[in-house]
Amino acid sequence: MTTPDAAAHRLGIEVTQRGRVLTARLHGGPRGELGPEIAADLAALVTRAETDDGVGAVVITGTHPERFAAHADVSWLQEAGAGSPNVSPRAGAVAVRAAQVTRRIPGGRRAAGPTPLSGVLEVVDFHDTFVRMNRCGAVFVAALNGSALGGGSELALACDHRLMASGDFVIGQPEILLGFPPGGGATHRLTRLVGLQRALKLMLEGGAVDPGAALEMGYVDEVLDPADLLERAQELAAHMARRLKPAVAAVKRATYVGGSAVLEAGMRVENAEFFATLTSPEAREVMADYIDRTASTGDLPFYEPADYARARADGWYASAVRRGEGDS
Numbered sequence: 001m002t003t004p005d006a007a008a009h010r011l012g013i014e015v016t017q018r019g020r021v022l023t024a025r026l027h028g029g030p031r032g033e034l035g036p037e038i039a040a041d042l043a044a045l046v047t048r049a050e051t052d053d054g055v056g057a058v059v060i061t062g063t064h065p066e067r068f069a070a071h072a073d074v075s076w077l078q079e080a081g082a083g084s085p086n087v088s089p090r091a092g093a094v095a096v097r098a099a100q101v102t103r104r105i106p107g108g109r110r111a112a113g114p115t116p117l118s119g120v121l122e123v124v125d126f127h128d129t130f131v132r133m134n135r136c137g138a139v140f141v142a143a144l145n146g147s148a149l150g151g152g153s154e155l156a157l158a159c160d161h162r163l164m165a166s167g168d169f170v171i172g173q174p175e176i177l178l179g180f181p182p183g184g185g186a187t188h189r190l191t192r193l194v195g196l197q198r199a200l201k202l203m204l205e206g207g208a209v210d211p212g213a214a215l216e217m218g219y220v221d222e223v224l225d226p227a228d229l230l231e232r233a234q235e236l237a238a239h240m241a242r243r244l245k246p247a248v249a250a251v252k253r254a255t256y257v258g259g260s261a262v263l264e265a266g267m268r269v270e271n272a273e274f275f276a277t278l279t280s281p282e283a284r285e286v287m288a289d290y291i292d293r294t295a296s297t298g299d300l301p302f303y304e305p306a307d308y309a310r311a312r313a314d315g316w317y318a319s320a321v322r323r324g325e326g327d328s
Contacts, residue, residue, distance in 0.1 A: 013041035014063075015048075020056035020241035021234055022049065025063050032064030034072045034151045042155075043129045049138035056241025056248075059233045060159065061143035066169070068142070071150030072184075130158035130185050134256040137245030143233035145226065149174050149208060154184030157193070160252070161240075162219070163233050164211045165226040171219060172208025188260065193218050242315025244286070250277040282316075290317050 014025040024045055026038060049055050062068040133140050142159040147169045156162050156171070164171065173182045173190065181187065182203060191199040194217045202209070211223040224232055240248075250273035258265070258273075277283055293301045301307040301317065311317040 011035060011037035013038060013045060015045060017055070018234070019238060020054060021237045022055055022058045023230075023234065024058060024060045026060065026069055027063050028067075028069060032062060032067035032070040032146075032152075034069050034155070038069075039126050039129070043125065046129055046132045046136060049140075050132065050136050053245070055138050056243065056245060057139040057141060057237035059141045059143055059230070059237045060155065061230060061233065062145050064146060067146040067152070068144040068148040069152030069155055070147070071152050071174070126184065130154070133158045135249060135253050137247075137249035137252075139237065139240040139243075139248060141233050141237045141240075143229050144169070144171065144220065145229055147171065147208075150182070151184050154182065154186050154189070156220075157186060157189040158184075161221055161233075161236060163222045163224060163229060163236070164214060164220040165229045166211050166223050167226060168210075170208035170210055171214050172206075173203045174206040174208065176204060177206040190219070192259075239313075240315070242313075244282045244316050246277050246280050246282060247316075286316050286318070293317075 011027055011029055014027060016023050016025075022045070024042075026032070026034075028034060028038060045058065049058050064070070139161070140159040141161045141163065142156040144156055144162065144164040146165065146167075148156050148171045150173060153171050153173055173186045175182045182190075186203065187199075190202070193199075194202075198217055209217070209219065211220065214220045215223045222232070254273045258268075290301055293307070297304070302311070307317075
């Protein structure tokens, strides 16, 4: 990924860190597009969020004065599809499975070379980055400083929180107007956020909604004055970053992955995440504090307003001793 100084001279993502929060600024050129450079930097950013214990949250925002991320670079999409023959959905599914297998084989990507499969690999890679965001123990906050269409909207949908600036901006999925459906997860993520009928109408129309309408339907979580947007996003990210990453990852996986399955299968995902996290050293330590506090006061700490409020602010339950404040 780029350093702040170098970011001004190339397409990609500029990343800075303050505390446990990374702020990622998208540099998509004069049109604010999502292209292969941003896709590669985004994959690296997610890897850092997954593997760095010092990162608990990521804020993603745009640098274009009017756009969070315009949409995917259409020429990039066109090139990805140009080398492939016209295929049926069934053949497309076979190609996607082949790309997924190729990604797992050592040297497979090189062997694919400049073939029709290479375009499918790029698409699968981009989708995989979004899915990894949904499984990651860091919380992702989209600070939409402007409009977000197509891939820009889908990047925001892959985040856990969406804050949008007020103003003459829009968010939506216009892909159908170019002859293809959304390809970055909107058919699933937008549908879960706003409901099937609203999502279907938006995607079939190819239209977009303003910040107020987006807030009303649940497309975004908050609408703020542009001057306050980034500070509020970073404040929210810092708050969420206090939580234990294994627990955050477990909740996200059980919700995003398990929540899309039938009840029995979804509950198996939740149960697996629950038991895997329950046995972690972090959870054991926190539970021990809670048990000790219960024994010392005779009541449950989460029914003591001050204790519960402090746990929410800290991100997990910790005794006064562990906080270095002495016991009470």
